[in-house]
Amino acid sequence: MEPVKNPIKNSEKNSEKNSAEKTMKIDLTTVLNGRADRIIFDKSFDAKESEGYCMFPDGIDITSPVRVVGEVTDKNGCMFLNARVSVSYHTLCDRCLADIDRTFSFDFERMILPEEDAAARGGGLDDARGDSDDSDDSIEEILYVKESGVFPEESIIEDAALEIPPYHLCRDDCAGLCPRCGKNLNDGACGCGEKKEIHPELKKLQKLLDNFE
Numbered sequence: 001m002e003p004v005k006n007p008i009k010n011s012e013k014n015s016e017k018n019s020a021e022k023t024m025k026i027d028l029t030t031v032l033n034g035r036a037d038r039i040i041f042d043k044s045f046d047a048k049e050s051e052g053y054c055m056f057p058d059g060i061d062i063t064s065p066v067r068v069v070g071e072v073t074d075k076n077g078c079m080f081l082n083a084r085v086s087v088s089y090h091t092l093c094d095r096c097l098a099d100i101d102r103t104f105s106f107d108f109e110r111m112i113l114p115e116e117d118a119a120a121r122g123g124g125l126d127d128a129r130g131d132s133d134d135s136d137d138s139i140e141e142i143l144y145v146k147e148s149g150v151f152p153e154e155s156i157i158e159d160a161a162l163e164i165p166p167y168h169l170c171r172d173d174c175a176g177l178c179p180r181c182g183k184n185l186n187d188g189a190c191g192c193g194e195k196k197e198i199h200p201e202l203k204k205l206q207k208l209l210d211n212f213e
């Protein structure tokens, strides 16, 4: 810990900094007070700092801040958030274990409702904001206004964990590793026995055997 020269100023600084880094807030003040009907934003947040990070499948490492670019529009009092989310990740090829670094993108859309609506939906604010496991699906498509803004981070992470591709290959025709000797067959045949010169007449049989395995 560094010595604190001006404790009040320092704690103010820290609380500001923490909220900016850890939580992505989209400020809706201008829309809420009627001065604008559109807010354009370009933000990013550190997924690893988010509670939902564990929802990503094993072996997926999010390598840079999740970027969220979009807008909030207000149409006659109905607010909608539309954004494009980009997530960069590192993983290993499912066949040959080569390093893979990729980015995937998806659309993120939510309706935004005033804070008081959360209470009106029964159960009060705490229920609506708490674990969404037992709440109905429609609630997950809604963001509620809080502190004159919305905090879509957790919903974005939930969607990202579902959107991430289920398979990862370094390339479509990745040859994988030899099941016997473990050599990376993308670098050429391993010569450990499986790929010996085969008499043309036996090739069909070899194919059958390969399929059988």
Ligand SMILES: [Zn+2]
Pocket (backbone or CB within 6 Å): 093, 094, 095, 096, 097, 098, 169, 170, 171, 174, 175, 176
């Ligand atoms: Zn591969």
Ligand SMILES: [Zn+2]
Pocket (backbone or CB within 6 Å): 178, 179, 180, 181, 182, 183, 190, 191, 192, 193
């Ligand atoms: Zn081999």
